[in-house]
Amino acid sequence: MFNKKLFYIGFIYFFSGLPFGFFYTFIPVFFRSEGIDLKTIGLFSIAGLPWSLRLLFAPFIDRYFYKSFWMGLSLIGISISIFALSFFTPATVGFFIFLFFLTFFSTLFDTASDGFVVEWIPSEILGKANGIRISAYRISLIIFGGGIVAISHYLGFKIIFYILSLITFLSGIFLIFNSFLKVSSKKVSISFTSQFIEPLKEILKRDRVFLLLFFVLTYKIGDALLGAMVYPFWVDRGFNRLEIGLISGTLGSVFTILGSLLGGYLTSLWSIKNSLLILGFFQSFSNLGYTIASLPYLPKETVYFASFFESFSGGLGTAAFLTFLTNLCKREFSSTQYAVFSTLFNLSLTFSRTFSGYGVSYLGYTYFFLITFFISLPPLFLIFWIIKDN
Template identity: 30%
Template sequence: MKAKDYLKIFTSQKMAVTALLAFSSGFPLPLVSGTLDVWMRSEKIDLATIGLLSLVQIPYSLKVFWAPLMDHFHIPFRHARAGWMLVTQLLLAGSIFALGNLDPKSALWMMVPMALLVSFLGASQDIVIDGYRAEVLKEKERGMGAALASVGGRVGFLVSGSVALVLSQHLPWKTVYAIMACFMGVGVLGSLFSPAPDCAVAPSKTLRESVIEPFQEYLKRDRAVLLLLFVLLFKLGDVVAGKMLSPFLLDTGFTREELGLVNKGFGMVVSIIGGVVGGALYTKWGMRKSLWIFGILQMLSNFVFVAQYYAGKNDWMLFASVGIENFCGSLGSIAFVALLMSLCQTGFAGTQYALLSSLFALTRTVAATPTGYLAEYLGWPVFFTLSAVLAIPGLWMLRNLWGSIGEEKPEHP
């Protein structure tokens, strides 16, 4: 492909809509997690209660259970996914506004179900946006689409997280959440201008078809179980290293302020750049080559923290290690998201993407659990070396799955 072809894809209506919807998808979670935690603590709510409030995020882990309903029932508006997108976004705006109007001191018992509602609607929005993206983007568009989805989601996360906290220094929380509710208009714009997929998605005839057939269809594929294992393993090394990164840097002697500026701020900027570069390279190379090269770079990037350990508290090395890890990790994420999209069948995309992303979330949770014990027992250099080694099984499986990955998905009649 020539440069003008990349530019044509990047500036298309599909890509603009993908970025807008990604912003909307990443936006709600901080409002029921980090931002809400700061609000609670600023109102002198005890730490035990704040910790328990993390349970309101559980719909994001359970969305696979109602995803079939959103594939089955269509709201008549523009195309099969647009109706659900618009409804969830409008309800999110209303529920975020309502959450901001509650007082943590006198109405905490009302805030919990309202925050749970925001999480449920946010997870539901994710189901339909992920399904739409898998259906509307063609093979050559998935790399750039995954890049813009990553960038848009991070910007949404930044606005409802960092920007909201800055505003809270000068405005009442009620006003902050009202402003945040207005930002859901970004997603509404994406829904209103979202082009229909080339293949119209007809609603399934029965609820059984919506619940059972997405899983049956997937499991009938060649080497379906191996593909699921690959989804579980491809980002394993990255997940293990990432969980212990902040404690490692603190142990190395860096301050919390330095972690915030470099690991979070600079790291996010580099990851966005990595997403854009990864999307362009994916568009040029295709899925198989991208998975190989990005996967290897993602694995090798873990060794920079071994170098950081021996360099000690060195600011230049900190920028280098954080930059390399975030850039290479972002490359791997682009290929991974594009892979998930390719594995979803038109008509079942919402359910199948929810299943695959839930499997990855399970890996992220389970694999991260023993990392503290491993780091204490092995020491930092061996721990980060082990995290790189844990990426090898995924690359080995990629070699065995070469014929299955990247095939055109069938269309659901």
């Protein structure tokens, strides 16, 4: 029974990573390969806004139907969205609408799946389940990010849309009609005040709360600004889709996983203050790698190194930051407060990516990448203000 449950957890979180890899890796390469300008590529990042609004959807998913129904319905919605995208010219209004629908249904899927784990997995195997869900999600990012970019080198873009649409549709049907996954959660009537207002009031009562919220908003902003233009840069530098998919998308994701594992280990040894400072500095410093790699007449191998260093360092910083966010949450308000902080964090990623195309268009890659390094530094100084010495 337990092995079967672990299998389904891996299955579910494998599909949780599909829209994110597709949106943040495949779509920028697709756009730039089709000649879409950098401003438009950046602006289309606003279609990822639903990922920042999970807090709005959670109460409905908790109150109505089975979690497996919501997950299955979401996958069918993702399938329809991807299929519809194949019929629109890139970067048109219609394309944006269905890209927005894609991230909307992805948000529903993620919200339902996280709640499903809480309801369905016994505490004695929760550790194993968490390991499997993280691994499955990361593998999915590799396959549906760099993997499909590499495959598109041989199959073309159109067939990729069809393949993803088919597998998500069939998987959605499978989840909806799978009786093994139908778990009836306890329908408890929770007041709006208790569910939303009290956790927010507790946050706002903290010392230097606005500095804290500003730090959450900006800690990863330099990384996000750079990341939005990495794949267009690879295209403009003359790399083919096979190289982009295998080196930046796939191997880069592997280095991110390694960085996350090392960052998690170091964070467990160090104080959270030192972890945010040291690992955050490496996260910022890695932006200089792309700054150097964007200089003319340097060999291709320079871009390879910049990619691996940036991916690895980004994993280091993310591990420290997620630990920090978790520690910010009071136990009695854990879910809601984490949703508040993660919403704030995701909003900064979405909007910074949205305007990154303008930065490259006016400044060029080299100066833009250099500026992202300097933008990433001020949040590190805030750490001295918001975290008391241990």
